[in-house]
Amino acid sequence: MxxxxxxxxxxxxxxxxxxxxxxxxxxxxxxxxxxxxxxxxxxxxxxxxxxxxxxxxxxxxxxxxxxxxxxxxxxxxxxxxxxxxxxxxxxxxxxxxxxxxxxxxxxxxxxxxxxxxxxxxxxxxxxxxxxxxxxxxxxxxxxxxPTYVKNTLVPEDNIEKDGLLIKQQREVNSGYVFKKITIREGDSQREYMERVKLYxxxxxxxxxxxxxxxxxxxxxxxxxxxxxxxxxxxxxxxxxxxxxxxx
The missing domain is CATH 3.40.50.150 (Vaccinia Virus protein VP39)
Structure with missing residues (x-):
């Protein structure tokens, strides 16, 4: 995997x-x-x-x-x-x-x-x-x-760009910052997850x-x-x- x-x-x-x-x-x-x-x-x-x-x-x-x-x-x-x-x-x-x-x-x-x-x-x-x-x-x-990220985190936003509908969801949990990105293009949908460890x-x-x-x-x-x-x-x-x- x-x-x-x-x-x-x-x-x-x-x-x-x-x-x-x-x-x-x-x-x-x-x-x-x-x-x-x-x-x-x-x-x-x-x-x-x-x-x-x-x-x-x-x-x-x-x-x-x-x-x-x-x-x-x-x-x-x-x-x-x-x-x-x-x-x-x-x-x-x-x-x-x-x-x-x-x-x-x-x-x-x-x-x-x-x-x-x-x-x-x-x-x-x-x-x-x-x-x-x-x-x-x-x-x-x-x-x-990390402190600034926690204090200013935007939990969710939605944008449209070049035919893409992009939804971004963010959270800080268990020492990581996570971002889930959902992309819709026509009839298709794709999802990605970003994960960065905080130091x-x-x-x-x-x-x-x-x-x-x-x-x-x-x-x-x-x-x-x-x-x-x-x-x-x-x-x-x-x-x-x-x-x-x-x-």
Missing amino acids: NSWFEEHFQEDYLRVYDHRDEGKAANELREIMEYVPLEKGMKVIDLCCGNGRHARWLARKGFYVTGIDLSSALLKKAIELTEGIPVQYQRGDIRNIPLLQEYDGAFNLFTSFGYFTDDAENELVFTKACEALKENGWFVFDYLN DQQQLIEMLERNHFTLKFVFGDYDCSSYDTNRSPRQIFICQKKENGKS
């Missing part, structure tokens, strides 16, 4: 979330990158790159980019949108893909984390980021703020430190505002890989 993300990140995902585009990628990275001392010509890796919107933004800024994702549908779209831009895409499961210490920067963006029920499996994202980076390399990790900041910091990262900055949103437990929508960590695993 496939995991929820294997079922979900296909053609319907691209249609439902087509607003997550190049403009949003720019807004999500433009100010954050002022705090990441990478230079043009360096190599970076986008872990769980989706349709490549962040990878393309980084490439346009002069980096040589590798994007990794499990979804063949999202990677197909990424390749279509990336012609003439220096991004290499690779299909693979982040938990077991082999990575060498060849990158100056690593990115895991827009809640591409917490998809597994097992904490150790989720932490493998940080392990793989460390494996991918050279000594003193930089890691940017972007994740939701508070201290849990994430402990995971990062176990994987040889030193925390340099924490922001609460893409505008680099200070993190506030109750009011910040995001938890954005900028970390540096410790030299030889030292503090």
Whole structure:
């Protein structure tokens, strides 16, 4: 039986979330990158790159980019949108893909984390980021703020888009945020379930430190505002890989 993300990140995902585009990628990275001392010509890796919107933004800024994702549908779209831009895409499961210490920067963006029920499996994202980076390399990790999610959750909404009737139902339960998406198109109906495990900041910091990262900055949103437990929508960590695993 496939995991929820294997079922979900296909053609319907691209249609439902087509607003997550190049403009949003720019807004999500433009100010954050002022705090990441990478230079043009360096190599970076986008872990769980989706349709490549962040990878393309980084490439346009002069980096040589590798994007990794499990979804063949999202990677197909990424390749279509990336012609003439220096991004290499690779299909693979982040938990077991082999990575060498060849990158100056690593990115895991827009809640591409917490998809597994097992904490150790989720932490493998940080392990793989460390494996991918050279000594003193930089890691940017972007994740939701569980408290903000709980305080602002919209239980249900309905939208119509491009011939689709889309119903989204959300709840927080047993340490996860769930979203059920029902899509009606003509006489057909399709259902998908998203499930993300919630981690508070201290849990994430402990995971990062176990994987040889030193925390340099924490922001609460893409505008680099200070993190506030109750009011910040995001938890954005900028970390540096410790030299030889030292503090």
